[in-house]
Amino acid sequence: MWNYTEKMMEYFKNPKNVGEIENPDAVGEVGSIVCGDALKLTLRIDEKTHKIIDAKFKTFGCASAIASSSVLTEMIKGKTLEEASKITNQDIADYLGGLPEQKMHCSVMGMEALEAAIENYYTKKGVKRIIGEQERVVCKCFNVTEKTILKAIELNNLKTVDEVTHFTKAGGGCGGCKGEIEKIIKDFWAGKEKIDFNSMTVVEKIKIVERILNEDINPKLKADGGFLELVDIEGNKIKVKFLGACSTCPSAGLTFKDVVQKDLKNKINGEIEVVLV
Amino acid sequence: MQRIVYFDNNATTKVDEEVKKEMEIFFTELYANPSSMHYFGGQVQKYLDLSRQKISELLGCLPEEIIFTSCGTESDSSAIYSALKTNPDKRHIITTAVEHPAVLNLCKHLETQGFRVTYLKVDENGMIDLKDLENALTRDTAVVSIMWANNETGVIYPVEKAAEICKKRGVLFHTDAVQAVGKIPINLSKTDIDMLSISGHKIHAPKGIGVLYVRKGVKFSPFLIGGHQERGRRAGTENVPYIAGLGKAAELALKNMEKENTYVKNLRDMLEKKISENIPNIKINGLNSPRLPNTSSVSFGYVEGESILLLLSEKGICASTGSACSSGSLEPSHVLMAMNIPFTYAHGTVRFSLSVYNTEEEVDYVVRELADVIKKLREISPFADGKPLFGLDVCETHKHHH
Numbered sequence: 001m002w003n004y005t006e007k008m009m010e011y012f013k014n015p016k017n018v019g020e021i022e023n024p025d026a027v028g029e030v031g032s033i034v035c036g037d038a039l040k041l042t043l044r045i046d047e048k049t050h051k052i053i054d055a056k057f058k059t060f061g062c063a064s065a066i067a068s069s070s071v072l073t074e075m076i077k078g079k080t081l082e083e084a085s086k087i088t089n090q091d092i093a094d095y096l097g098g099l100p101e102q103k104m105h106c107s108v109m110g111m112e113a114l115e116a117a118i119e120n121y122y123t124k125k126g127v128k129r130i131i132g133e134q135e136r137v138v139c140k141c142f143n144v145t146e147k148t149i150l151k152a153i154e155l156n157n158l159k160t161v162d163e164v165t166h167f168t169k170a171g172g173g174c175g176g177c178k179g180e181i182e183k184i185i186k187d188f189w190a191g192k193e194k195i196d197f198n199s200m201t202v203v204e205k206i207k208i209v210e211r212i213l214n215e216d217i218n219p220k221l222k223a224d225g226g227f228l229e230l231v232d233i234e235g236n237k238i239k240v241k242f243l244g245a246c247s248t249c250p251s252a253g254l255t256f257k258d259v260v261q262k263d264l265k266n267k268i269n270g271e272i273e274v275v276l277v
Numbered sequence: 278m279q280r281i282v283y284f285d286n287n288a289t290t291k292v293d294e295e296v297k298k299e300m301e302i303f304f305t306e307l308y309a310n311p312s313s314m315h316y317f318g319g320q321v322q323k324y325l326d327l328s329r330q331k332i333s334e335l336l337g338c339l340p341e342e343i344i345f346t347s348c349g350t351e352s353d354s355s356a357i358y359s360a361l362k363t364n365p366d367k368r369h370i371i372t373t374a375v376e377h378p379a380v381l382n383l384c385k386h387l388e389t390q391g392f393r394v395t396y397l398k399v400d401e402n403g404m405i406d407l408k409d410l411e412n413a414l415t416r417d418t419a420v421v422s423i424m425w426a427n428n429e430t431g432v433i434y435p436v437e438k439a440a441e442i443c444k445k446r447g448v449l450f451h452t453d454a455v456q457a458v459g460k461i462p463i464n465l466s467k468t469d470i471d472m473l474s475i476s477g478h479k480i481h482a483p484k485g486i487g488v489l490y491v492r493k494g495v496k497f498s499p500f501l502i503g504g505h506q507e508r509g510r511r512a513g514t515e516n517v518p519y520i521a522g523l524g525k526a527a528e529l530a531l532k533n534m535e536k537e538n539t540y541v542k543n544l545r546d547m548l549e550k551k552i553s554e555n556i557p558n559i560k561i562n563g564l565n566s567p568r569l570p571n572t573s574s575v576s577f578g579y580v581e582g583e584s585i586l587l588l589l590s591e592k593g594i595c596a597s598t599g600s601a602c603s604s605g606s607l608e609p610s611h612v613l614m615a616m617n618i619p620f621t622y623a624h625g626t627v628r629f630s631l632s633v634y635n636t637e638e639e640v641d642y643v644v645r646e647l648a649d650v651i652k653k654l655r656e657i658s659p660f661a662d663g664k665p666l667f668g669l670d671v672c673e674t675h676k677h678h679h
Binding site for chain 1: 580581656658660
């Protein structure tokens, strides 16, 4: 038996806002009967204020899926679309007093239905919004995209394939995509590991900076005929120099800020200082 | 205390009062070790023999063919490992895709140890084809393990015929009879079954006691090694109170066999009839196969099993589900998947398993509450009753691989 909170059981037994709004201003549909859970969210939205006046849901799924859907409708009512879009799956789970980890995908489903509904609203209004780049389906059994996986990893600090499965269901079917999920996790965190740069030896510092220059930064500059060279390292201060086309390029300053500084800080840590010499 | 209507007897059963009474004396009075030389110990030994006698009557075998174990799982593991150890040159195992995890996961583990396993498929009625067994048997096959009856659907497998086929080919045959014993008549002396597993707590004995039957003349290699108990076939001081309890339970099971197949079967049939009459869009699984008299696996379309169980539980009704969400896995049970139950139904599967303690009044109560629960969940479901399945085509193209 699952260790469900009393609050969750209450929302499951007496769900609020069950149903469908007639002629809704926005509809969000996620999941499928094959996958074992599905949610249809319908919204009434005030055209002027963009506030969600009413929200109703219909859910096929386990107790936590029904409870998550119900609290979602409660949480978003009265909020503007902008405010509502900030709600995360963790917020939904927290509202219920927590969910068992294997059930976290139920809260993710709520968040996705809301995203889909907001998307649907703007599409209907003819507003073009930037659609995420990573719509690639990773888990074909449960139709989970890379975007969903990356978002779950970031929001919930996920480190293992099992955790990703608990939160998104990805990898829970045939398991064929587990290797890919592992790579997504690795790649995600590879960019996030904080390095204690200051206490490294000079040789270690040179090696890591050279590696980032060679693997990440210079390949980008190379396209424009430029090149970046490490000049010196003093404590937390990394001194670099533009060569080739970059040395005379008028937008080199912008490149330095947007690419060089950002990449180095992301890969090492935010405390380092990068200067052009 | 809230009223409990217990329709989950394939999970475990209530210990019979008579069984409980039978056990009591062995805790504080006849507590000696049956292996001891003194008279006190010898007195206890007699009760082990008595229990063995009663169990052999239930199974139609010789008392010395009974080995006491700690549970059905231990019996299954002992049987399969023994078959492999006594046939060291053979590396192939045949079982079914619908076995209990006690056999299925053991076989999966053995695959990682260099053994080859054939999993016999089942059709939409949950039935195996014995031709598949004949085709799968090779000179390399060490053991065939086929359950006597399925725990989820109650489907009864033709294990006697399967054992006959195996005997002709010189291959050991084991059956996990945990669900079948006490529910259908068994006479092992008339079969070619080499090994058979029983679990006490499925027949109104306590949890923590099991039996492995090993036919006389079949080579056996013990799983637990140590003392000389059970004639060297299972080391460890005998669990005397539980063994005595199991003996009593076996005696009662034999006595109740007819009631199981008349009274309990009637209740089960009544339950299915009333569910069919009162709730639309349902499917009874394994209906076209021979089934245990007490088991009913019903799939409710467009709703999810865990939700059904939790709402039933609110009404004091205990049942089980093969749905994905209840177990923390993401797919419906391997049994339902093997039977190719459509997804619209598989996720909403509930198993009701009855016993001689259930009543007609309980059946009525369950059907009444169940109808309410299904109605309520279908009102919440976006798919219910003929509405377009908006996501179905999205996922349908992706076949779930196994």
